[in-house]
Amino acid sequence: MRDPPQGSCQGAFLVVSHDERFLTEIGVNRWLRLGDGTLKETAAPEV
Numbered sequence: 299m300r301d302p303p304q305g306s307c308q309g310a311f312l313v314v315s316h317d318e319r320f321l322t323e324i325g326v327n328r329w330l331r332l333g334d335g336t337l338k339e340t341a342a343p344e345v
Contacts, residue, residue, distance in 0.1 A: 318343045
């Protein structure tokens with residue numbers, strides 16, 4: 299399977315991962331963290 303050119307996909311993906319480097323590499327632009335039973339928007343980590 300070939301990877302489409304970056305930016306060619308329209309729509310949204312929901313990705314759940316503990317691997318911050320992977321999330322940064324695939325271009326995640328909105329970060330949410332779940333902790334203490336609440337979901338909060340956070341800044342992207344420094345990788």
